[in-house]
Amino acid sequence: xxxxxxxxxxxxxxxxxxxxxxxxxxxxxxxxxxxxxxxxxxxxxxxxxxxxxxxxxxxxxxxxxxxxxxxxxxxxxxxxxxxxxxxxxxxxx
Numbered sequence: 001x002x003x004x005x006x007x008x009x010x011x012x013x014x015x016x017x018x019x020x021x022x023x024x025x026x027x028x029x030x031x032x033x034x035x036x037x038x039x040x041x042x043x044x045x046x047x048x049x050x051x052x053x054x055x056x057x058x059x060x061x062x063x064x065x066x067x068x069x070x071x072x073x074x075x076x077x078x079x080x081x082x083x084x085x086x087x088x089x090x091x092x093x
Contacts, residue, residue: 022051025075025090030054034088042066042075050077050088061086068092 022035023042032054040048046063061077064085068074075088 023090025088027086027088030086
């Protein structure tokens, strides 16, 4: 009986939807998807790491500003390596 209960609990836990571990967004100027990993504090002046699908690399960027835009959040960043400013449109959480 104990084994059946454990199997039932395991199936129940496996069927519960898991929230995304990353914050997904898009850079329209560059035409590339980006991800910000869960657990990073995204605030102006903070350095965060993004995954840039345009070149398949992680990049360190500095958050310049954050603006709420209806159903999305616009984050202006500065790429540490290139010095380039980018605007990311992130899905609202």
